[in-house]
Amino acid sequence: xxxxxxxxxxxxxxxxxxxxxxxxxxxxxxxxxxxxxxxxxxxxxxxxxxxxxxxxxxxxxxxxxxxxxxxxxxxxxxxxxxxxxxxxxxxxxxxxxxxxxxxxxxxxxxxxxxxxxxxxxxxxxxxxxxxxxxxxxxxxxxxxxxxxxxxxxxxxxxxxxxxxxxxxxxxxxxxxxxxxxxxxxxxxxxxxxxxxxxxxxxxxxxxxxxxxxxxxxxxxxxxxxxxxxxxxxxxxxxxxxxxxxxxxxxxxx
Amino acid sequence: xxxxxxxxxxxxxxxxxxxxxxxxxxxxxxxxxxxxxxxxxxxxxxxxxxxxxxxxxxxxxxxxxxxxxxxxxxxxxxxxxxxxxxxxxxxxxxxxxxxxxxxxxxxxxxxxxxxxxxxxxxxxxxxxxxxxxxxxxxxxxxxxxxxxxxxxxxxxxxxxxxxxxxxxxxxxxxxxxxxxxxxxxxxxxxxxxxxxxxxxxxxxxxxxxxxxxxxxxxxxxxxxxxxxxxxxxxxxxxxxxxxxxxxxxxxxxxxxxxxxxxxxxxxxxxxxxxxxxxxxxxxxxxxxxxxxxxxxxxxxxxxx
Numbered sequence: 001x002x003x004x005x006x007x008x009x010x011x012x013x014x015x016x017x018x019x020x021x022x023x024x025x026x027x028x029x030x031x032x033x034x035x036x037x038x039x040x041x042x043x044x045x046x047x048x049x050x051x052x053x054x055x056x057x058x059x060x061x062x063x064x065x066x067x068x069x070x071x072x073x074x075x076x077x078x079x080x081x082x083x084x085x086x087x088x089x090x091x092x093x094x095x096x097x098x099x100x101x102x103x104x105x106x107x108x109x110x111x112x113x114x115x116x117x118x119x120x121x122x123x124x125x126x127x128x129x130x131x132x133x134x135x136x137x138x139x140x141x142x143x144x145x146x147x148x149x150x151x152x153x154x155x156x157x158x159x160x161x162x163x164x165x166x167x168x169x170x171x172x173x174x175x176x177x178x179x180x181x182x183x184x185x186x187x188x189x190x191x192x193x194x195x196x197x198x199x200x201x202x203x204x205x206x207x208x209x210x211x212x213x214x215x216x217x218x219x220x221x222x223x224x225x226x227x228x229x230x231x232x233x234x235x236x237x238x239x240x241x242x243x244x245x246x247x248x249x250x251x252x253x
Numbered sequence: 254x255x256x257x258x259x260x261x262x263x264x265x266x267x268x269x270x271x272x273x274x275x276x277x278x279x280x281x282x283x284x285x286x287x288x289x290x291x292x293x294x295x296x297x298x299x300x301x302x303x304x305x306x307x308x309x310x311x312x313x314x315x316x317x318x319x320x321x322x323x324x325x326x327x328x329x330x331x332x333x334x335x336x337x338x339x340x341x342x343x344x345x346x347x348x349x350x351x352x353x354x355x356x357x358x359x360x361x362x363x364x365x366x367x368x369x370x371x372x373x374x375x376x377x378x379x380x381x382x383x384x385x386x387x388x389x390x391x392x393x394x395x396x397x398x399x400x401x402x403x404x405x406x407x408x409x410x411x412x413x414x415x416x417x418x419x420x421x422x423x424x425x426x427x428x429x430x431x432x433x434x435x436x437x438x439x440x441x442x443x444x445x446x447x448x449x450x451x452x453x454x455x456x457x458x459x460x461x462x463x464x465x466x467x468x469x470x471x472x473x474x475x476x477x478x479x480x481x482x483x484x485x486x487x488x489x490x491x492x493x494x495x496x497x498x499x500x501x502x503x504x505x506x507x508x509x510x511x512x513x514x515x516x517x518x519x520x521x522x523x524x525x526x527x528x529x530x531x532x533x534x535x536x537x538x539x540x541x542x543x544x545x546x547x548x549x550x551x552x553x554x555x556x557x
Contacts, residue, residue: 046420047391143271146294172417173446175293175461176548177555180507184494187508191491201420204449204548207510226511239421239449246422 009036012164012195013058018067020053027053029218030067035211037163040186040196042206042226044238045215046246051199052168054215058197059166060084072163072195085113088162090153092169098142102133102152105141106159113160127155147178154185158194165189167198171205183208203239212238214245221245255284257409257440258305263314265300274300276463277314282442282456284319287435290444291451291551292460298444299339301460302411305442306336319408332360335407339414339444341394345387349378349397352386353404360405370437371400374430392423399430409440416445428453448548459551466554471547478545478553480504483523484512487535496533500526507552514549515540 013035020028028050035041045051056062058071060080069076074083089095096105103124110120128137131151141149150170157165167186171179186208190196198209206212206226213223222229222245226238233241259281266273275297282288290298303309305316307327315322321329343352350364353375357364368375374396381389386397395415402410412431416424428450431441443454451457452471459466459474467474485506487493493513497506503526506515517526523540530538 046422169418173294175296175555176448176551177507178293180509180552183508187491187494201418202447203421204510208508242421243425246420249422 009038011035012037012039013041013069013071013197015054015058015069016067018054018057018069019065020050020057020062021065026218028057028064031215031218031220033213033220033223035164035195035197037195038190038193040190040198040208040210042209042212043197043199043215044201044203044206044212044242045199046249047201049215049246049249050218051215055166055168055197055199059087059089085160086163088157088160088165090157090165090167090170092172096141096149096153096156099140101138101140102144103128103137105152106156109156110159115160123159127159131155147174147182150174150178150182151185154182158189162194164195164197167196169200169202170198171200172202203237203242206238206242214242216245216249256281257284257286257319258282258442259315259317260301260305261315263301263304263316264312265297265304265309266312273312273463275304275311278463278465279314280458280465280468282440284440285435285438287431287441287453287455288443289451289454289457290442290460291446291448291457291547292444293446295462296460297463298460299413300463302336302413302442302444306334306411307331308336332405333408335402335405335410337398337402337410337412337415339417341398343386343394343398343401346385348383348385349389350382352397352401356401357404362405364404367404367406370403370406373433374403375400392419395419395423395427399427403434407439409442410434412441412443414444414446416447416450424450448546448551451547457547459547459554461555467550474547474550475545478550480516482543482545482549483515483517483540484509484543485515485530486512486537486539487530488537489535492533493530493535496530496535500529502526505553505556509549512543514543 011034016032017030018028019030031054043051057064057076058069060076060083064076071083072086074086100108106124106127107120110123128134171182186196200206211225213220229241233244235241261279263275263278264273265275278301292298304311304323305318307323307330318330319333347355353364378393378396381393416427431443434441456468456470458468494506494508497503497513497515502518502521504516504518506513527538527540
């Protein structure tokens with residue numbers, strides 16, 4: 001890397017030797033990495049590689065056994081509440097209430113994140129307009145196509161302007177056109193400075209990230225921009241890189 | 254080559270107000286074919302498979318499996334078909350071995366009689382044969398479900414999204430198993446939301462909102478893409494798509510991994526596009542032709 005004209009963005013996530021043990025089992029084994037502000041970081045690994053454990057520690061949901069980490073400037077050991085207020089999360093399973101309308105879901109989550117009454121009203125109007133859902137605002141979320149649900153869930157996860165957004169397999173099961181619209185929403189958020197931390201099983205998805213890490217048996221075995229990893233492993237796709245690394249894995253879920 | 258499945262104008266709705274789940278679908282599948290149904294959640298894949306496996310009744314239209322009608326001859330179809338549903342539906346509180354014996358007995362056969370069919374897969378779960386099915390990992394459950402669906406040596410297998418939520422290594426193994434089933438002469442119909450798996454099928458049907466948008470071999474489908482496609486890369490990916498779309502000669506531009514894929518009007522001077530992107534603040538610009546994939550063709554079909 002050319003140090004002279006490289007001005008690094010501040011770091012949004014820093015992990016140093018982060019570990020989680022359950023008895024003799026080391027779920028996450030001394031992982032170290034960092035993510036810059038506004039970066040789209042793909043966090044890959046086979047089933048049972050330790051991704052979920054690592055992500056839970058970074059979200060402040062699980063105490064690390066050892067090692068250090070900070071997210072949005074807050075320590076995962078000592079500043080868990082502040083950390084949670086500064087991150088957003090969108091899960092693998094759809095995370096809105098099916099029997100509330102779009103508008104009710106937005107207001108509900110905005111309330112949980114502590115937005116004021118007036119702000120909630122403005123934000124929900126704004127969000128509905130941006131998504132072009134004026135006609136559907138009163139519809140129950142359960143009746144929406146999957147792609148729309150995901151777009152709403154993504155926007156809701158950003159309501160409180162989190163510094164870091166965690167996306168856990170966000171585009172599973174959507175059609176390729178909707179998936180691209182979803183990625184443009186991710187680009188947009190990243191462009192505004194939100195750091196995106198995304199886990200996925202789908203390696204073509206990884207190609208959209210600025211950098212990716214690949215976990216095998218609790219450790220990070222490769223880390224870098226997709227293009228660089230492909231070159232390093234002599235592979236045509238991230239899928240091939242992953243396969244070369246993950247087939248050596250000893251453990252499954 | 255015989256015909257395994259024929260479907261004519263098949264329809265299914267679940268409510269009068271909502272759009273139909275399957276809307277006037279017609280196609281056929283050859284015996285011995287590995288046939289993929291590719292589409293998003295809600296496209297109608299599961300509904301279609303459940304009509305073919307005689308689990309739900311069509312509202313109208315005809316479907317036959319090896320000449321047997323899904324309405325009148327459902328018993329004959331059930332003897333010949335194996336079905337692996339999208340949701341794990343074995344008995345969670347029976348062990349691996351008990352589940353297998355149970356399904357073998359239901360079909361009047363035994364684990365031993367057709368062991369050769371499942372041997373490769375069963376070997377991988379055999380160490381856990383005394384474990385209750387509910388306590389297996391996702392990948393193991395999936396292998397057990399496949400064994401149970403195969404134990405009566407079906408002529409045709411229907412698999413509903415067998416690889417959803419499965420990591421790339423297990424997915425690859427699973428597709429190797431499907432290829433092996435095909436080599437044993439079993440017709441395989443498999444649904445998936447993932448484009449990269451589509452390329453492994455003999456033929457695929459692209460499905461959206463209850464209808465089939467296209468059916469062909471993967472190689473022929475990409476030939477149907479009607480434009481010259483280009484991949485574009487530049488320093489600021491976050492703004493690249495917007496800038497591209499603001500250019501008058503760009504017909505469409507969308508994200509595609511580390512690149513943007515773009516289609517230009519005929520006779521576009523690419524060096525002019527390059528200059529345009531530079532003027533908009535981009536650097537390190539690459540614009541070069543690229544072969545369309547099934548995903549590009551699917552995006553093309555879905556674009557309004």
